[in-house]
Amino acid sequence: MDTVTPQSEWDEALARLLAFFAALEFGGIEHRTSLAMRLLSEARERHSENSGISPVETAMDVASESLEKWFAQVLAESHLSPANRVAVGLFAVRATNAGTVWPAALLSDLPPADLRAALSRVSTRTGPDLAITSMTSRKMDYGAMQVIAQETWHKFAWAPILRAAGIWTAIFFAVLFAYGRLFPQ
Amino acid sequence: MTFQPEKLTADFVAFRRATFFGAILATTGLGAWLLWKSFRPEGISPLEWAQLVLFVLLFQQIATGFWLVIFGFVTQLVGGDRAQIARSIDENATLEGEPPATAIVLPIYNEDVERVFLGVEAMWRGLEKTGQIEGFDFFILSDSNRPENWLGEEMAWLDLCKKLNAFGRIFYRKRRTPRNSKSGNVADFCRRWGSRYRYMIVLDADSIMTGNLLARLVAMMERNPRVGLIQTGPQLAFGRTFFRRLQQFASKVYAPLFAAGSNYWHLFASNYWGHNAIIRLRPFMDYCDLPELPDPDSRRRHIFSHDTVEAALMRKAGFDVWFAYTEAGSYEEGPPNLSDSLGRDRRWCLGNLQHFWFLFAPGIDFANRFHIWMGVMVYLSSPLWLLFLIFGAVDLALKQRFSLLSSLPGEGLVQSGGAVQWLLLATFALLFVPKLLALLLTIPRSKPYGGALRLAASTLIETVIWTLLAPAIMLYYTQFVVMNLAGLHVPWNAQNRSDDKGLGLVESFRIFWMPPSVGVIATLCLSLYAPQLLWLLAPILAGWLLAPVLACLTSKATLGDWARRHKLFLIPEETKSLAPEELNFVEDNQGREDPAWDYPFGGTARAVIDPLTHAVHVALLRQRPERPDETENYLASLRVKLIEQGPSALDARQHYALLWNADSLRWLHHEFWSRPAAHLHPWWRDRLAEVTRRVGLSDARLETDTKP
Numbered sequence: 012m013d014t015v016t017p018q019s020e021w022d023e024a025l026a027r028l029l030a031f032f033a034a035l036e037f038g039g040i041e042h043r044t045s046l047a048m049r050l051l052s053e054a055r056e057r058h059s060e061n062s063g064i065s066p067v068e069t070a071m072d073v074a075s076e077s078l079e080k081w082f083a084q085v086l087a088e089s090h091l092s093p094a095n096r097v098a099v100g101l102f103a104v105r106a107t108n109a110g111t112v113w114p115a116a117l118l119s120d121l122p123p124a125d126l127r128a129a130l131s132r133v134s135t136r137t138g139p140d141l142a143i144t145s146m147t148s149r150k151m152d153y154g155a156m157q158v159i160a161q162e163t164w165h166k167f168a169w170a171p172i173l174r175a176a177g178i179w180t181a182i183f184f185a186v187l188f189a190y191g192r193l194f195p196q
Numbered sequence: 197m198t199f200q201p202e203k204l205t206a207d208f209v210a211f212r213r214a215t216f217f218g219a220i221l222a223t224t225g226l227g228a229w230l231l232w233k234s235f236r237p238e239g240i241s242p243l244e245w246a247q248l249v250l251f252v253l254l255f256q257q258i259a260t261g262f263w264l265v266i267f268g269f270v271t272q273l274v275g276g277d278r279a280q281i282a283r284s285i286d287e288n289a290t291l292e293g294e295p296p297a298t299a300i301v302l303p304i305y306n307e308d309v310e311r312v313f314l315g316v317e318a319m320w321r322g323l324e325k326t327g328q329i330e331g332f333d334f335f336i337l338s339d340s341n342r343p344e345n346w347l348g349e350e351m352a353w354l355d356l357c358k359k360l361n362a363f364g365r366i367f368y369r370k371r372r373t374p375r376n377s378k379s380g381n382v383a384d385f386c387r388r389w390g391s392r393y394r395y396m397i398v399l400d401a402d403s404i405m406t407g408n409l410l411a412r413l414v415a416m417m418e419r420n421p422r423v424g425l426i427q428t429g430p431q432l433a434f435g436r437t438f439f440r441r442l443q444q445f446a447s448k449v450y451a452p453l454f455a456a457g458s459n460y461w462h463l464f465a466s467n468y469w470g471h472n473a474i475i476r477l478r479p480f481m482d483y484c485d486l487p488e489l490p491d492p493d494s495r496r497r498h499i500f501s502h503d504t505v506e507a508a509l510m511r512k513a514g515f516d517v518w519f520a521y522t523e524a525g526s527y528e529e530g531p532p533n534l535s536d537s538l539g540r541d542r543r544w545c546l547g548n549l550q551h552f553w554f555l556f557a558p559g560i561d562f563a564n565r566f567h568i569w570m571g572v573m574v575y576l577s578s579p580l581w582l583l584f585l586i587f588g589a590v591d592l593a594l595k596q597r598f599s600l601l602s603s604l605p606g607e608g609l610v611q612s613g614g615a616v617q618w619l620l621l622a623t624f625a626l627l628f629v630p631k632l633l634a635l636l637l638t639i640p641r642s643k644p645y646g647g648a649l650r651l652a653a654s655t656l657i658e659t660v661i662w663t664l665l666a667p668a669i670m671l672y673y674t675q676f677v678v679m680n681l682a683g684l685h686v687p688w689n690a691q692n693r694s695d696d697k698g699l700g701l702v703e704s705f706r707i708f709w710m711p712p713s714v715g716v717i718a719t720l721c722l723s724l725y726a727p728q729l730l731w732l733l734a735p736i737l738a739g740w741l742l743a744p745v746l747a748c749l750t751s752k753a754t755l756g757d758w759a760r761r762h763k764l765f766l767i768p769e770e771t772k773s774l775a776p777e778e779l780n781f782v783e784d785n786q787g788r789e790d791p792a793w794d795y796p797f798g799g800t801a802r803a804v805i806d807p808l809t810h811a812v813h814v815a816l817l818r819q820r821p822e823r824p825d826e827t828e829n830y831l832a833s834l835r836v837k838l839i840e841q842g843p844s845a846l847d848a849r850q851h852y853a854l855l856w857n858a859d860s861l862r863w864l865h866h867e868f869w870s871r872p873a874a875h876l877h878p879w880w881r882d883r884l885a886e887v888t889r890r891v892g893l894s895d896a897r898l899e900t901d902t903k904p
Contacts, residue, residue, distance in 0.1 A: 033891030101811030151487035
């Protein structure tokens with residue numbers, strides 16, 4: 012029995028487990044609480060062997076490992092890595108409403124066969140089978156505009172054109188002004 | 197008897213185009229002659245020549261709008277156009293046998309997640325009612341780069357598939373590299389899955405189409421194998437702000453006449469608006485991939501507005517493009533305020549100006565050239581109008597100044613035998629007769645518009661407000677055109693807003709400072725040099741001076757709600773019994789989104805904290821082969837920084853990079869849940885406190901002073 016670690020740290024570990032399972036939206040409070048208590052007791056045992064790790068971390072490690080093991084047992088797909096198995100499993104839980112349909116099943120030693128079947132049926136594929144087709148643009152002849160752009164300016168850019176337009180507009184108004192002054196009507 | 201497009205004769209088409217373009221030509225010629233006549237009898241000065249050239253360009257645009265409405269009005273009067281694609285099938289036509297595979301694609305980019313998925317659900321349910329759901333698959337094609345949007349989309353997709361039992365029928369695709377924006381997104385779909393489908397119905401994120409219309413579009417395509425694309429006429433809906441209500445009212449009352457007039461002349465050579473349209477996939481994939489522009493600047497070679505070009509390419513390939521403008525059941529939403537509307541125009545302006553390259557390209561159908569020309573003129577006309585106004589004002593001021601006899605206000609206007617008065621009258625007629633005709637056509641069925649009186653009042657108010665807004669819009673369009681042509685980035689820092697907020701007056705002045713500044717300068721100049729012109733230009737000056745106030749007022753949902761309560765700007769779709777079920781469904785179910793993650797960095801927090809969202813996101817990430825050590829080290833440094841220093845330590849790109857990396861997310865998820873509260877950064881500690889509170893637990897040790 013660990014006598015050094017303050018009780019407050021174990022309280023925090025329990026609160027964390029409860030929060031985590033509640034966020035998973037799996038089952039009711041009673042099941043989640045009993046689950047948390049069970050995992051906490053496992054965590055205490057592990058902590059007595061290695062007290063260098065905090066109760067919170069130990070408890071959450073136990074919870075993660077339990078989830079990995081449980082989904083390995085529940086999911087049919089064997090090619091999944093342990094790390095990805097939990098993600099795919101929880102995806103399936105969300106997709107099948109398993110948390111509501113089998114509220115006491117999470118981390119149970121004997122998961123119901125229909126739950127296993129339901130979770131295994133779910134696919135994480137977000138698209139149908141690929142049917143790759145080539146789609147490439149055809150060469151476009153832009154005709155006169157392209158010819159004008161290439162032959163007249165070589166490098167077509169709007170900025171010098173606008174500058175030139177600005178200068179010519181200024182000249183136009185200057186001439187107009189001078190005209191009005193020189194030949195008043 | 198149904199219409200058979202393949203039996204249209206060349207004479208029939210030629211007659212329609214000759215009458216339509218002949219009318220525009222004659223009207224423009226008449227206007228130009230009146231203006232020429234109004235100039236001094238002793239000859240035309242260089243300034244007047246400049247005005248005349250500008251006038252021809254601008255007047256043809258107004259004349260085109262006018263004749264579109266006139267031809268539309270006439271066809272409506274005679275019971276509708278016989279030559280329209282919707283009449284190629286019976287009113288109650290259904291598909292026989294196995295329905296052809298049709299993909300409904302929604303490219304999305306940081307959109308309102310709840311609204312997007314409600315739209316999909318509404319359309320799915322609509323299709324179920326038609327009994328033809330089996331032929332349709334939905335593809336939500338996401339380019340969203342905001343974490344909160346991306347995460348929300350994944351969860352919404354999963355929940356929707358679960359709700360509708362639509363796994364394997366509603367698909368979600370998130371692109372890692374959003375190359376070539378929307379057109380690239382659709383092309384990516386085509387390359388991956390296009391060959392599995394015969395048709396593709398392209399939607400916008402805010403589009404809704406009724407199940408009945410979706411099925412009818414497929415039936416039209418099946419009936420007409422030569423048709424490559426059918427565009428529907430989307431009606432604006434769900435308007436709450438005053439601005440949106442103005443727009444949706446205008447689109448409901450005026451647009452049908454413009455649409456009917458368009459169909460009158462272009463027939464099988466319609467335009468494509470990029471959404472709410474059905475496309476035959478094989479020719480689309482074979483012929484319509486966008487070419488690069490011959491711009492020497494490689495950043496500007498991509499075509500921003502793909503739709504008009506795609507329609508032109510489809511026509512070039514020999515397929516027809518029709519406009520099913522009389523079909524009800526096609527909807528979209530408009531921008532909530534002037535600021536957002538101009539933000540959208542800024543993008544469209546660049547796209548439309550790029551189309552200029554295609555104007556003289558060989559092989560482009562005449563009708564498509566005209567669509568391109570009209571698209572270019574939507575924006576180019578603004579600087580031309582501004583020039584015309586400046587030239588006109590300077591010219592009149594000079595005439596007044598140099599004329600010894602013209603001391604009376606407006607004297608310059610009457611020295612040409614009344615030609616100017618006729619010209620002004622003609623211009624006003626071209627601008628306002630279309631509205632009057634649309635009003636006349638709507639009055640007999642005005643009850644869902646609030647009755648004849650309110651319909652007329654709405655039209656009048658709408659006209660006044662747009663008349664005042666137009667000068668400010670002209671200035672901004674001019675700015676967009678000039679900057680785009682100069683190859684400069686056009687800044688526009690408006691945010692996409694919900695209907696509820698609107699623009700504050702100070703904010704409105706911050707965004708719309710230019711029109712009042714120009715207005716003050718113009719008013720001062722006119723007062724000093726040409727006071728007699730003040731009355732003539734008063735509507736324009738008032739529009740400039742009042743722009744920030746108008747932008748602020750029209751952005752208000754409260755004003756929109758007030759108008760709705762008083763049955764102003766009502767449209768039939770706002771009456772529950774007249775609206776399609778799909779619209780009612782979306783309206784009734786909006787606003788139920790869980791706001792739990794609605795705070796800065798909420799997307800990243802959700803991916804790290806919420807075990808279900810985290811799991812769904814990681815499960816959907818495609819597993820990548822091993823990355824180089826350099827990349828791994830970089831990602832490792834980012835995730836440590838995120839957990840140790842909080843999310844504000846990373847920029848948006850770094851957040852995004854972590855969200856693409858499953859290993860980093862797993863590590864972050866583990867660290868968040870495993871660290872004692874005392875070892876968490878205060879920001880993460882606050883999130884932990886929130887999660888704990890949300891699930892009915894609370895712990896005083898988790899509370900800190902920091903707020904998200």
